[in-house]
Amino acid sequence: MIPDISKITIPDNRNKIIQFLDELIISPRTNLRRWSELTNQTPATKIGYIGQHLASLITGVPGTGSGARGDDLADHSEVKSCNKVDQVDKCKDCGSRVLRFQTHCPVCHSANINRKNDSKWLFSPRSQEELDQYLNLSRLVLILMDYPNFAKLDFSDIRILAFEIYPREERMSVFRRLITHYYHNIYLPKHNDERGKTNPMNLHPLMFQFYKCNPIKTFECIIHDIDSAPNIEINHYIEPSTERGLSTPSVDMPSNLLSTNEWEDLIDNCDYETEILPRLTGSKREPEFRSLSIKEQQKLLPYLDETLKAKVPLREIVGLRQTAVYRRSE
Template identity: 25%
Template sequence: MEQEPSVAELNEKVRRGLAKSFIEDAVIGQYHQLVRWQHITGQSAQIDSGYLGQHLVSLVSGIPGRGRGSRGKGADLADGSEIKIASTLGGVDKPRWNNKLNTPQAVDTYLNNPAIFFSLFDTPERGKDLPVRVRVWVIEPPQDAVFCNVVRTWAAKHSSGNFQLHPPCWSDSDVATNQSGDIALPLAFRATQLDIRGVDYLEVEHWDPSPGKCSVP
């Protein structure tokens, strides 16, 4: 059997198309079914956004995961980069991107990551099940003074050791909030489901795998 190509071997045009297909098939398709069933069962329509987000980030970035045997331990991508996922789909509370930084060494390690990808699954309007919107932002801490400054300002204060960024849920904004400073995140990917009856169709609205650095809003 011919071996499938690695995501690292695919060009941007192909990865963009695959990212669209992946969200239509694996995200919207599954979520749409759960939304239908929740009205019968009374259960949540939440999806496992963590693993879905990891697949998507590999397609956007062109960086593969570390293999099926990793089971979520250690770095998320083969180059040592991290992925943080948040989702409002099927949920009630506003989610957060949590980063466990309870020692100075953990802060240094975090800020030496090649990249940190922040992904958000939400809807344009709060309280609505659909349409689905998916965004990915990417930060390269070693080259991003604004991001590092916010993290180190937070780390200098007494805290629980959990650096929390609040994503821009139900908003077109790219600004993530934190008590030590708000930051405009560099947007790499944005796609939104179109309202076409009976068809799970997604429009890729933004694609830039190397979007630059954070800024102060």
């Protein structure tokens, strides 16, 4: 997994990334937020093309000017972007839409708001040729914008992450399994079904299937206090020419993502002394560890590295029909 150095032509990446974020993320959002308070329209921006610009700056590889067609980057990489920032929320009492910066429903004034965090990366192979393109990608670059403190309903900081998956590498072959299964077992049987259009394959950020693909995190930054005093902090960056081999670990999976059965099977299928004990945050002999509750065990083993992730089987993939029909409000 060595990037094509001949295609890396953008220098001074860190400084360019900071300038780009200031000019294309912070400034436009500031203006959109100000107008949103007047128009009651979402300040969210489509991240697709912005994500491609950002992917070029992170990888050092320019695009091909293809827009929505052709290679996203000159080294044949594909770029997918997901934006969880400024999603439109929903009032739990009256069902009205609520903008992210609104603390109360504008219709019924309830503070009982369902804050949305469900955006994902979408993959839609519609022919064997398109499937083969995904399977033979030299690199898949995943861009994510989200809130690092979403669980606390703190929307003051925005996080931007970049991950890389190399579908042709064995350690990342789960991506090939996912998209192949989707095409042959979900899309093909349903695409001519009049009862509803088949949804794309969803890859949810920071969830089970994502971690099973063994993505490598290449970039992370936090834009602190974006609505008051923006400050960009880059806290992780793998330089464009750095080899992404086995010495570069994939993202660890939080152990609490496993179901009870998955966790119990993992512990039973591992050699405790060589595979569990060295990874614990505290020293526990096996009988003592097994006597703990699952929650206590997971506190001692909060993350699963590639070795342990490989011991957890991929979950059954279920396809859903797109049956909802868009209608304007009456």
